[in-house]
Amino acid sequence: MARAKKMAASPRKLPEQDRSRATVDTIIAAAARILVRDGYDAFTTNRVAEKAGVSIGSLYQYFPNKDALLSELMRRHTHAIEDGIEAMAERAKSAPLAEVVRIAIEHNVRSHLIDPELHRVLSEVPPLGKLDWEAAFTERMVSRVRDAFEAKRAEIVVADLDLAVYVVTHTVEAVVHNAVTERLADLKSGALAEEVTRMLVGYLTGKAVPAKRPSRAAAE
Amino acid sequence: MARAKKMAASPRKLPEQDRSRATVDTIIAAAARILVRDGYDAFTTNRVAEKAGVSIGSLYQYFPNKDALLSELMRRHTHAIEDGIEAMAERAKSAPLAEVVRIAIEHNVRSHLIDPELHRVLSEVPPLGKLDWEAAFTERMVSRVRDAFEAKRAEIVVADLDLAVYVVTHTVEAVVHNAVTERLADLKSGALAEEVTRMLVGYLTGKAVPAKRPSRAAAE
Amino acid sequence: MARAKKMAASPRKLPEQDRSRATVDTIIAAAARILVRDGYDAFTTNRVAEKAGVSIGSLYQYFPNKDALLSELMRRHTHAIEDGIEAMAERAKSAPLAEVVRIAIEHNVRSHLIDPELHRVLSEVPPLGKLDWEAAFTERMVSRVRDAFEAKRAEIVVADLDLAVYVVTHTVEAVVHNAVTERLADLKSGALAEEVTRMLVGYLTGKAVPAKRPSRAAAE
Amino acid sequence: MARAKKMAASPRKLPEQDRSRATVDTIIAAAARILVRDGYDAFTTNRVAEKAGVSIGSLYQYFPNKDALLSELMRRHTHAIEDGIEAMAERAKSAPLAEVVRIAIEHNVRSHLIDPELHRVLSEVPPLGKLDWEAAFTERMVSRVRDAFEAKRAEIVVADLDLAVYVVTHTVEAVVHNAVTERLADLKSGALAEEVTRMLVGYLTGKAVPAKRPSRAAAE
DNA sequence: AATGAATGAGTATTCATTCAT
DNA sequence: CATGAATGAATACTCATTCAT
Numbered sequence: 047m048a049r050a051k052k053m054a055a056s057p058r059k060l061p062e063q064d065r066s067r068a069t070v071d072t073i074i075a076a077a078a079r080i081l082v083r084d085g086y087d088a089f090t091t092n093r094v095a096e097k098a099g100v101s102i103g104s105l106y107q108y109f110p111n112k113d114a115l116l117s118e119l120m121r122r123h124t125h126a127i128e129d130g131i132e133a134m135a136e137r138a139k140s141a142p143l144a145e146v147v148r149i150a151i152e153h154n155v156r157s158h159l160i161d162p163e164l165h166r167v168l169s170e171v172p173p174l175g176k177l178d179w180e181a182a183f184t185e186r187m188v189s190r191v192r193d194a195f196e197a198k199r200a201e202i203v204v205a206d207l208d209l210a211v212y213v214v215t216h217t218v219e220a221v222v223h224n225a226v227t228e229r230l231a232d233l234k235s236g237a238l239a240e241e242v243t244r245m246l247v248g249y250l251t252g253k254a255v256p257a258k259r260p261s262r263a264a265a266e
Numbered sequence: 267m268a269r270a271k272k273m274a275a276s277p278r279k280l281p282e283q284d285r286s287r288a289t290v291d292t293i294i295a296a297a298a299r300i301l302v303r304d305g306y307d308a309f310t311t312n313r314v315a316e317k318a319g320v321s322i323g324s325l326y327q328y329f330p331n332k333d334a335l336l337s338e339l340m341r342r343h344t345h346a347i348e349d350g351i352e353a354m355a356e357r358a359k360s361a362p363l364a365e366v367v368r369i370a371i372e373h374n375v376r377s378h379l380i381d382p383e384l385h386r387v388l389s390e391v392p393p394l395g396k397l398d399w400e401a402a403f404t405e406r407m408v409s410r411v412r413d414a415f416e417a418k419r420a421e422i423v424v425a426d427l428d429l430a431v432y433v434v435t436h437t438v439e440a441v442v443h444n445a446v447t448e449r450l451a452d453l454k455s456g457a458l459a460e461e462v463t464r465m466l467v468g469y470l471t472g473k474a475v476p477a478k479r480p481s482r483a484a485a486e
Numbered sequence: 487m488a489r490a491k492k493m494a495a496s497p498r499k500l501p502e503q504d505r506s507r508a509t510v511d512t513i514i515a516a517a518a519r520i521l522v523r524d525g526y527d528a529f530t531t532n533r534v535a536e537k538a539g540v541s542i543g544s545l546y547q548y549f550p551n552k553d554a555l556l557s558e559l560m561r562r563h564t565h566a567i568e569d570g571i572e573a574m575a576e577r578a579k580s581a582p583l584a585e586v587v588r589i590a591i592e593h594n595v596r597s598h599l600i601d602p603e604l605h606r607v608l609s610e611v612p613p614l615g616k617l618d619w620e621a622a623f624t625e626r627m628v629s630r631v632r633d634a635f636e637a638k639r640a641e642i643v644v645a646d647l648d649l650a651v652y653v654v655t656h657t658v659e660a661v662v663h664n665a666v667t668e669r670l671a672d673l674k675s676g677a678l679a680e681e682v683t684r685m686l687v688g689y690l691t692g693k694a695v696p697a698k699r700p701s702r703a704a705a706e
Numbered sequence: 707m708a709r710a711k712k713m714a715a716s717p718r719k720l721p722e723q724d725r726s727r728a729t730v731d732t733i734i735a736a737a738a739r740i741l742v743r744d745g746y747d748a749f750t751t752n753r754v755a756e757k758a759g760v761s762i763g764s765l766y767q768y769f770p771n772k773d774a775l776l777s778e779l780m781r782r783h784t785h786a787i788e789d790g791i792e793a794m795a796e797r798a799k800s801a802p803l804a805e806v807v808r809i810a811i812e813h814n815v816r817s818h819l820i821d822p823e824l825h826r827v828l829s830e831v832p833p834l835g836k837l838d839w840e841a842a843f844t845e846r847m848v849s850r851v852r853d854a855f856e857a858k859r860a861e862i863v864v865a866d867l868d869l870a871v872y873v874v875t876h877t878v879e880a881v882v883h884n885a886v887t888e889r890l891a892d893l894k895s896g897a898l899a900e901e902v903t904r905m906l907v908g909y910l911t912g913k914a915v916p917a918k919r920p921s922r923a924a925a926e
Numbered sequence: 927a928a929t930g931a932a933t934g935a936g937t938a939t940t941c942a943t944t945c946a947t
Numbered sequence: 948c949a950t951g952a953a954t955g956a957a958t959a960c961t962c963a964t965t966c967a968t
Binding site for chain 1: 927928930934
Binding site: 526644649650654656657659661667669674678681684688694696697 | 832865879885915916
């Protein structure tokens with residue numbers, strides 16, 4: 047029963063931290079699994095603890111309450127998504143408008159394809175739901191998109207730039223979000239991104255954008 | 267208003283006296299108010315009854331269970347929304363493509379403006395949520411839009427008509443839905459509808475659609 | 487609504503600590519006490535928890551539902567009763583018919599005298615009532631009695647052996663069961679067993695069985 | 707129990723009484739039907755009223771509470787059963803002991819066969835259950851049986867007459883009661899009555915009673 | 927730290943009964 | 948008298964959270 051307690055001068059600096067981290071990871075993983083497999087109603091702290099193989103006491107050691115657990119789950123998912131976004135933003139700076147739009151879409155698509163089930167369920171969770179959480183993406187995207195649009199202001203015919211940003215970001219988010227369940231094939235093939243890019247670029251520039259042909263690149 | 271209707275599942279009992287009709291209305295009103303003001307978590311049958319000033323027993327006299335109450339709330343809201351939709355669909359039949367798009371948007375805008383708060387909260391409710399309920403709108407809109415698009419097939423350059431319908435309907439729904447909380451002014455002024463129409467028509471026809479004078483919009 | 491009920495499995499959780507075992511015992515004891523003292527209508531989970539001095543939550547930690555609690559109560563009572571039944575059955579094998587009958591009665595008497603009040607109330611409980619529970623005794627007794635009777639077939643004049651078993655088992659059960667409340671003295675003194683044995687043996691063998699000395703009263 | 711019989715010629719005189727009686731009858735009938743068909747759990751005052759086609763208000767006009775309704779149902783059933791019992795008792799007076807026993811059994815069988823389902827369900831009903839209600843039969847039977855036994859005291863070898871009465875009445879009741887569900891054929895054919903009579907008479911007189919030919923069915 | 931026993935306010939729902947119309 | 952709308956205490960059961968060991 048008794049385990050080796052930490053000794054005064056422990057040779058290992060982080061065994062407890064490691065163990066803690068492992069426990070936290072296990073809990074988070076169990077939480078995600080329950081959410082995805084059984085839905086939010088089955089997402090109870092006791093069940094998560096059980097599934098994770100730890101006591102609820104331990105769960106509460108690491109998470110002060112249920113929302114904190116959910117938050118952390120979201121934070122991690124978000125983190126996974128936003129990984130590499132800087133590079134994209136950088137790329138967008140020197141790219142033509144069409145490319146900027148395409149990058150925004152690409153980023154959004156990636157967000158949804160990292161763990162589509164989890165992404166969907168997180169966006170429907172009541173306590174910190176869509177408004178509190180998914181809005182965060184959109185918001186971050188909004189500011190980046192706004193920056194990019196301002197850099198290309200000359201090409202954009204829309205008078206109210208904020209409105210343009212609003213239309214673009216929400217269109218992208220909605221179309222991609224629903225495509226995960228409704229048109230996954232088009233999402234993965236890039237056909238959807240193509241359509242939406244053409245639409246948005248046309249909207250922003252006020253010029254017709256020729257539909258792409260099946261194979262090589264286009265529009266610029 | 268109307269006479270007592272026979273609903274298959276919702277009300278457990280058809281109100282036969284004025285008093286009971288009033289009770290039902292009170293309950294529904296309280297339910298709506300709680301949902302809007304306090305969210306779905308606060309939407310408990312006991313709380314609704316209390317807020318309505320009736321006993322919990324009375325609530326269950328008219329609604330066999332919680333879902334039935336929610337259903338009836340949705341049904342009434344839907345009914346209010348779909349009032350006059352036939353006329354719109356008729357109008358769309360003989361209208362040019364741009365007008366068809368505008369009508370679709372208009373309809374969606376109307377849906378959201380009848381009771382925007384309620385509309386939003388209903389669309390986030392878990393049990394009979396988006397998939398069971400709001401999907402109904404979109405679905406109805408989808409089939410109407412598809413019919414309209416088929417009638418104008420010649421003008422549309424998008425190869426995959428289903429994809430076009432998908433993009434259009436989801437774009438409209440998302441942009442309008444979020445505008446209720448984020449850009450209510452633009453929604454009401456019609457500026458948003460203007461933008462989106464231009465975007466979608468451009469997308470569908472593959473031709474540039476000139477932006478209207480921007481200044482005329484954002485007032486009000 | 488349908489009456490679909492889940493059948494109770496035993497305890498939801500195996501008590502792993504002494505404390506929890508004590509809690510379970512306390513709950514069971516309170517349940518028994520309430521059933522005996524106040525009847526089945528007063529047997530509510532909340533009341534049991536209160537009487538046991540534990541929270542309702544604790545009760546449900548160990549019993550997934552009300553029926554499970556009742557089941558466990560029955561199981562324990564049954565266990566107490568059936569203790570030593572094997573020995574009896576063994577004894578009956580090599581005993582004469584009169585002794586077999588006496589043993590059956592004895593066993594039944596013991597069943598009722600372990601905790602007579604509890605026994606009676608359990609046999610009247612609706613959900614898992616007589617048919618589900620007490621029938622189990624009778625059934626077990628029936629098969630044992632049948633075996634014994636078959637072994638003594640030659641001595642038995644009753645043509646339909648099943649009928650004989652039926653008459654014997656139900657007579658024993660009814661007479662003993664009611665004696666607990668109506669003729670406890672005769673039950674304990676053995677006078678009742680004497681009478682019934684004489685009656686049943688006479689019935690089975692078709693021969694007169696002399697009454698024991700009647701004058702020596704059975705008081706205690 | 708003679709009631710005021712309907713007078714042929716006064717349509718004005720008793721219309722309300724007639725109607726009342728009809729209402730009461732309807733309610734009782736509905737109550738019986740629900741009890742038999744759906745069990746005691748479904749036996750709610752509201753449901754009875756609905757099934758009877760009257761308002762609960764009306765039900766409570768005639769029955770001060772649920773138990774009163776149940777009581778009346780029992781009273782009527784009892785009444786139906788005890789109809790003709792006087793004649794039987796009379797017949798028993800001048801009959802030999804064997805005949806007395808047979809008559810007691812016959813009476814009990816009739817009780818159970820008038821409306822077996824109702825009889826069974828009434829005997830299992832919690833509030834006024836077996837102890838409060840079925841005991842009434844047994845009790846009435848007990849006193850009559852006791853009277854009859856006393857008249858034949860000379861033939862009876864059992865020392866404790868009360869004990870004899872107890873054994874006889876409970877045996878009869880139990881065997882017949884269970885036979886309704888377990889051995890209905892034997893009940894109706896009279897085979898069961900035959901067996902039990904033989905057993906009891908043997909028990910009472912201390913003499914062997916020859917078994918009848920097993921194959922034959924009905925009475926003598 | 928870890929455990930898991932214990933908590934109890936809260937949830938949906940039922941049903942005997944009352945009373946204004 | 949009849950109606951049926953209204954009542955509300957009571958029920959079985961859940962789950963986030965605390966705390967002694």
